[in-house]
Amino acid sequence: MVTFTIPQEIERFFEFTERSEFKKKILDCGAGGSKPKIAVFSERGYDAHGVEISDAQIERAQKYAKENNLNYKIVKADMRKLPFEDESFSFVYSYHSIMHITKAGTIKAIKEMLRVLKKGGLLYINFQSTDSTGLKWGNDIGDNEMLDFSEVDKHGFNDTFHSFYRDNEADDLFKGLNILHKGKTSFEYTYNDEKAKVSQLIISYKKIETTFTFMILIYRLLIV
Ligand SMILES: C[S@@+](CC[C@H](N)C(=O)[O-])C[C@H]1O[C@@H](n2cnc3c(N)ncnc32)[C@H](O)[C@@H]1O
Numbered sequence: 001m002v003t004f005t006i007p008q009e010i011e012r013f014f015e016f017t018e019r020s021e022f023k024k025k026i027l028d029c030g031a032g033g034s035k036p037k038i039a040v041f042s043e044r045g046y047d048a049h050g051v052e053i054s055d056a057q058i059e060r061a062q063k064y065a066k067e068n069n070l071n072y073k074i075v076k077a078d079m080r081k082l083p084f085e086d087e088s089f090s091f092v093y094s095y096h097s098i099m100h101i102t103k104a105g106t107i108k109a110i111k112e113m114l115r116v117l118k119k120g121g122l123l124y125i126n127f128q129s130t131d132s133t134g135l136k137w138g139n140d141i142g143d144n145e146m147l148d149f150s151e152v153d154k155h156g157f158n159d160t161f162h163s164f165y166r167d168n169e170a171d172d173l174f175k176g177l178n179i180l181h182k183g184k185t186s187f188e189y190t191y192n193d194e195k196a197k198v199s200q201l202i203i204s205y206k207k208i209e210t211t212f213t214f215m216i217l218i219y220r221l222l223i224v
Helices: 008-019 038-043 055-067 103-116
Strands: 025-029 047-052 073-076 089-094 117-129 145-147 161-165 177-191 194-207
Touching (some): 008 089, 008 117, 008 177, 025 038, 025 103, 038 047, 038 055, 047 055, 055 073, 117 177
Parallel strands (some): 047 073, 089 117, 117 161
Antiparallel strands (some): 117 194, 145 161
16 A cells, blocks of 8 residues: 555546556656655556656655555656657656746656657646745746755755746646646645645646547636
């Protein structure tokens, strides 16, 4: 059994992937850490792969796999340049990771995710909302792109960079895809003894199989 609380959004994506008839092959972009979400899919029988840019985060995820007898594979790579063939995954997702990339970098990362995703495959991404009251450290170096030069990297990855998106700002990045779910959740957490509220925008998309596929749009706004 996975030993951490499985985020509701990961469970929802799993429900979508379970309904797909595609081979259960999945890619997690930004897959490292001590509570690796890829463990959820691996445990449930998926051929689970991940990319991760930080050695320290890869080590944490590998330790988790060993301790919990799981066999997902995480390679060191940048999600802006994925080391995989076109259309090699049925499902691709990125959880709490794209927020550490600039908006220009995010455009590249999403292009790459769509390149490696099969037509008809499913994509899930969450963005950090401009409604967040936390993590807004340092200087705004762009459009809601915060970088704190004074922070020492505490976790072995660049958690001192955060990008924040307005509600519909990311929509253009997914033109031509079917939206299966779009929502917004908020949760509170404590970081450095400071309480912060983080809002995330959640989008699941289906890459269209033909240009004549009908648009399915389910819009839900959820604030907890
Ligand atoms: C907040 S952690 C989330 C990790 C994991 N998805 C989870 O839910 O626990 C963000 C992760 O994204 C990784 N990351 C940041 N930029 C990346 C990039 N360009 N390519 C791959 N991984 C990246 C970080 O090193 C870090 O492990």
